[in-house]
Amino acid sequence: MKLLALVALTMCAFAANSVLNRIGVALQGMDPLDFATIRTGAGAAMLWALVGLRTAPRPVILSPKRIAGAAALATYMIGFSWAYLTLDAGLGALILFGVLQIVVFGWAVFEKGAIPLLRWCGAGVALIGLCVLLWPTGQASIPLGGATAMTVAGIAWAAYTLLGRSEADPLGATASNFLLCLPLVGAVMLWSGAGPMPFAGVLTACVAGAITSGLGYAMWYRALPSLPTTVAGIAQLSVPVIAVAAGVALLGEPLTARLIIAGGLVLGGIAISLAARR
Template sequence: MRLLSLTALVMIAFAANSVLNRMAVHGAGWGPAATGFVRLGSGALVLVILALRARGWSGLRVKPAHLVMGVATLALYMYGFSIASGRIDAGIGALTLFGMVQITMFAGAVVQREPISRWRWIGAGLAFAGLVVLLAPGTPTRIDPTGFALMALAGIGWGLYSLAGAKARDPLVVSALNFAVTTPLALLWLVLAQDWGQGASWGWGPALASGAITSGLGYALWYRVLPQIPAAQAAIAQLSVPLLAALGGALLLGEIPAGRFWWACLLVLGGIAISLHKNRAGAR
């Protein structure tokens, strides 16, 4: 039950990331490079502080190859996510992101020959059915193709980042160093993009919250939970994020979901519950 509660808390943080970035880039009119830099910088600060308290300066070590992989995939995720947040709604963006994460992590599970029980497949099917219900509008919905492509790219980056983090001996240290090393790359992007100073001053709030709280603290908790659950199970749990992001968009951005939203809620959460249920017969 404790593991399930921690996983749920992380999913809420991930959903909040979509809403907060949408608020900063689309609502406050901030540039994506500025938002990404503030998010990475504040997230790096929180993670480094946590890592230092837990391990000390001597514990901040990671293999160069792992650092390169982490920085590359984190940068890919941050670049695509920051730009796409200003082009597509929070709910649709979260669905695209975690849909690609789902595909990437299930592919990783297959490559790693991880056993996937029939209950997890049934749960994943129900959850996907819920997402279909959620996104099947009564009238055609126009989605920015560039935003969709960039968010899909971000999903691939986050999926690979999650798979790499699952193998880390000390995920907190790895996350801290990944964020710290990626921050200068975000600064370079900011300098080249020259989009600093755009938008309303209140954009600092969601940008910092996205970095320090839902990214820094959220990722630290995620990498504490991730090694305890299989890649396929982690991917299925993340199916709840689009639903939570849609709810957040309704409350904070005025994006009111249709009545079918609640049917989607039942399907998605029911599917996740089935996939996380420990059943001996399902492990055969």
């Protein structure tokens, strides 16, 4: 029960990242790299404050695994923020978590892990639900630049997820990743040049960094060792559904029959996968 609650809370934090990024970049007009840099800095500050409050030994910052985690996190942060210049929130979430699902399942196959048939069925049902919910209709075209950026972000997030499976110190690992990620993201921001920074946009970036990213990723690293790789990938398919629901509640987006049906498919797919785990 504690694991289920931890995963559910983490997925809500991930969904909040999409909503906050949409508000900061699309509605408040922040430069996506500025948003990503502030988000990373706020996350690093929050995590290291928590590390300082505990009695455990300080985490090792520089190691090959920490550098790999920081590089994956920086790539995700930049690609995620950049993609929302041209992608709507639903399509962006579909690309991100669809790519994540493919990479995570592909890695499980590469490792020759035992994947029950029910888990494959659950993943398929959940992906069908995402397509029903988020795939654009009519003559809308997919912006190539935004789609590419979100695809790269999805691959990077999958790598970050896979790297966190065996972490003995989730909080320390996440804090170190954010600290090493900050100069990487900041260097890209300085290279491109800073843009306008409205107060509301900076505030959403700080909340996204300190709360929904910093604490959310620490919770995710804590849950990962108890989750099979494929279940970790499938659980994250709930994030776009939660993000759309948050858009309905907070941003006044319409609640449609399509949303209800697709949400049921996604959550049903997750339930099938969890049944396979049991």
